[in-house]
Amino acid sequence: MALTIFLEGMAEKVLDIEEKVECPPAKKAKLDESSSENNDSIHEKEVNLSTFEMKRILQNNTYRKQICIEGIFKGHECPAVVVLEKKNFPMEELFLKRGFFNESTILRKLYTNDVYGNYECFPTREYNGLNTIVIHPATPKHIDKFIKKELHIINETYELYEKVVSPYIKSMDTFSLKWIDNILEGKAEQENIIYQDKDKDVGFVLLTDLKWDKTLSTLKLIALPYQNITCIRELNETHLPLLKNIQKAGTEAITEKFGIPASQLRLYLHYQPSYYYLHVHFSYLMFDTPGIFVEKAHLLSSVISNIELIPDYYKKAVLSFVVFKGDLLFKKFQEIGILEKDNEQTETTEAES
Template identity: 35%
Template sequence: MCSLNAEPLSDASRAAEISVDSLAKFTPTRILSESTSTGSIYILGTLHDSPAIVHIQKTVLESAKAGDVLRGLEKIDLFLENQPYFSSHAWIRPTPDRAPDLQIKIICPATETHIKKYSEQERFIVCETPEIYRDVVLGYINGFDESRLGWVYAILDGRKEAERILYRKEGDEEGFVILPDLKWDQTSMNALYLTVLVQTRSIKSLRDLTRSHIPLLNSIKEAVYDTAKQKYGVGAGKLRLFVHYQPSYYHFHVHVVHIQSEAFAGMLVGQAHMLDDLITLLELSPPDGPSLLAQKTYTYPLGVEHGLFEGMKAAGAILD
């Protein structure tokens, strides 16, 4: 088996080391999706006799070093000259202190769920009422094998990625960790991306949040602000804190993204819910009984390859 630093499975301890030599043996099968704006591409193939997804993306150029890059060019090939406009391809001279050109993430072994998630697919708007959540979504969530969250539990238990933890608060119900998200190459502050994982396993999604969780959410917010400022010099006013619905995995977590970061699908209306808004809705919720988050209807995009799509379609939640 091979290891990954993007959604690893619970048997990652049996993984083989990922190296230049091993990646050279990757056999591509097909392109799952690509983005010309971000220089990102997802490739499905085989690695160490296992299905694997390799994500290749150009790293973000550090703004403070942009001038140095221009002074360190090895070759330039001008392909358009029409004064005052010029375009060219350029090659940067390798140096020991130069930032990496590519960020490579690997999912291996890749499951059918991974393949569907990263494949280009048609999407539709879904209206999920509390009743549809109860009849369709809840069964889907409860049907997940807990071993698929093994990589999350390994982080929370300190068995994996311990050196990457930026902040840890202990406690079975009030505990959480903050660490850099694997989508961030940790070079450009404008692309800063952190993830907060809560210790409790009782919160699968934001529908499970109640008034009793307000102290936890406020504690997360304060810790994120302090950590981003102390570790990276990024102030609270430069951060987006949000929660996905539907999330990509059903263990409650909070995304933290620099406001200058280019918007991606997970930050669009319907998918992302600001943490402050969730706290406000919980504060407005009745002291007893379901919270407003549990009672409201959610409208969001859903891909045809998502495991919920057919159930939502049968329940009449897909808008025509």
């Protein structure tokens, strides 16, 4: 369930973050403890989108054909986020013929010009489906994650990590990691696991990503180690056996299960990650999945090589990553002068002094 999503484009101006719908205090207290245990969750019954009352569009990503909407389900007090995304086209000729090239497909002409024709196509109902993610109850942090924001790049030294990022990680109100414990303890998503090594030092669970649409062309998985490591900055030579085991056993498991060779798999880690429990992403090389940009993704092979060359490499290296304007980490870097304060913020500070 890794929900690491960089989105582009807006359908309408986003409301100020402080105007988000929040649960009543009693509900919010329970939600803060563990959203999965909250009895207001709609996931206990069949979800009906006709009961979803939209509040605002958080993001309309025209590149990914994806829209993220905040709202409330009737009969429930807490807010929700619904993400709708158009499916990828199937690669198999049989499925293309069944879904698009048949007598049930409607083709409506818009205009023609010379050899070019522009049409609207309405395929059969089965192939009109959308990939849908429903987050409920959604915390303000969940909602905030889907809002498009201005990006800024940080060139982080290890000194900056110790001074700003490490205290931020320890103090921030992160998403609950109980879902990871549930997977590692065999309580959830066991049907999504394709490989498991229970060794406490080098073991890990490899499972399909929540957002994978089950087509090989978009294959995406994550490896969760049993070792609790916060992020890439903590890695050193003692972790090489773990990283190499994830690299070797993970690729072999995927090749055996899906028939994709190691040379067509992209293995990488994120920094900054969307959640602070070290995990490795596996994706099909031909799939342009979100989060593979140079300012975020670190190839596992490069991470291993860096540590082999310099055991404490990640205590010496400058790591670059992006921060979202207005986020807490962005503000932390503003406070120490790494990022400039905007005019409005400067004027407010001067007026208060």
